[in-house]
Amino acid sequence: MTLPSRWVSQIAALAGLIVAALFLGWWFGGAGWWLSGAAVLYTAFMLRHVYLLDRVLDGQRRLPLFETRGLWAEIFARVDKLRAKARNRKKKYHRLLREVRESTGALADGGIILNADSEILWFNPAAARLLGLNMATDVGHRLDNLLRHPNFVAYLRAPTGDGIVVASPRRESGWLNVQIIPYGTDQRLAIVRDVTQEKNVERTRRDFVANASHELRSPLTVISGYLDALAEEGDMPASWRAPMTEMQRQAERMTRILRDLIELTRLESAEVNAPHDFIDVCAMLTPIVEEFRARTGGPTVELVLETDAALLGKESELHSIFYNLVNNAVRFTPAGGSVRVVWRTDEAGAVFEVVDTGIGIPEEQIPRVTERFYRVDPGRSRASGGTGLGLAIVKHALQRHEGELTIRSREGEGSTFSCLFPKERVVHRSGAVQAVL
């Protein structure tokens, strides 16, 4: 390592000063005094520059600095350079910050930054507009103290999924979607979106489907009525027999679809959760399974009741859930296969499970099978007589019971549909029983 020239010259100057003092001491005598004098001089020189440096760091620009070369001149030049650089950088950040602020200000979606305690650290104008927050006073307040809807508070504590839809605190019949995204060490970003439009479109769609289904039902009843009457007439030409049966079959199918559509819209638009009526699950499952077992040419159906636990819920909806799942399994399992219907409890609650050895569902399609009219294999399922609404009904009915539907499947090997009912809806009775029908 070589010493920079400014230090060499500085050390040389100090050495020169000492040599001069020693020389003068030798010439005039009293070398100690001369040396001390030199030291004082040098210290004073240094102190002056340290003082100047201090002033520079305090922000003073113009300095009474005499030298243009040497150690101190260079130190001051470098401080200046650092300062200019810092100034530029600050300007750049300012500009950047202004741009960020302007762009977040122009965003239609609200953004709020929260800390771990849900206290508001920052929010943009859109958030202020959507939620009625006040720029001047609300930073530092907890968001759940200002947006107090119980569902939102619960969501804020444990964010899951795609956010939550809450009524707008500002606008009558306005709706907001709030999504919480954790980032950094313990900060969270809340994105607020106005979904009033979407909700209205959704509502219009639902109303339309409900009205259309109701309107279609009455003419259909007339048609099936006459079809039945005609079919019973003995003197029909033989060539009309087959078309007649087909017409009857299709009319019946249409009735089923309409019935399912009406049921589905009812479930979707229900505001409150299912009531807590006492339902004996075992008594409900037995006839359902019996019905499918009586059909010929299908898979074997087995009912396994591991518990006699009952549920608190709505009878017709629970029946829908059970019937549709068993029906599905039977339809998609060829003769020779088997369907196992299981009712059991575990620590999380009670589970209704249908396990089949049927054709299965390709993995990428599993999330979509609960959509209405979604078909894994269009040709086959229509032939098997489904309405395409069964699983959608199951999903919605289950949601009204705070339950959860899990689907596991492997193509060609079979599927398992499990409904988990939460503890609060399960009533345990006289201990476990083991019954296999």
Added chain:
Amino acid sequence: MEVEDLGHHISRRFNEDLERVRNSVLSMGGLVEEQLDRAVKALSDGDSQLGLQVAEDDVKVNRMEVSIDEECSRILATRAPTAGDLRLVIAIIKTITDLERIGDEAEKIGVLAARLASVERPSTNYRELRNLARHVKQMVHGALDAFARLDTKGALEVVKADDTVDEEYESIYRQGITFMMEDPRTITRVMDMTWMARALERIGDHAKNVGEYVIFMVHGKDVRHIGIKNIEAEVEQGSRRLESRT
């Protein structure tokens, strides 16, 4: 945020206790707001199931009141708070009583809505009641916002709004009498409507009380029964004092 001059307690636990109980008052407020919202929705949608559900869910509000009350007693007993802290605890104890009453009135509205759902609806679909309900909901919302922000100006707005609500109640009441005289067959329905208007008006009064507690909590002035002019003066004076202190 913490109530001012609340940040300097020697015991951090004390701070946390006060803060937690304040937050739970606001979640109770959120629950009460939701109850009121759903009760009014049950009326406007003619949804009897929803109305009965509201009535059933009132126990949740009651449960919260009991637990906050206990927490406050515990703080009073173990921490012996003074000055601003004492006012906070007192205001909380009073506020939850009023919130619980609002919950009770919402329960009443739910039951009445369920009953009205089964009778013939007037062509206006209870427009006057829905208007009154909107004002009352705004009052409750405003009172809780003022409580959260310690905003006495907001609290003052709530106190002022009570007059409008009282007037609306009065006019619904008079209208009801006219209906009943015109057509005695409507008596049952109009009586129920009047009861509901009465419940809404009471909720307005409770919201006004909460607003007054906020002023008491922040400025240390009891502003009950002194007239709106005097309340305004107190709030003005109090905010000036607070500003000069900072």
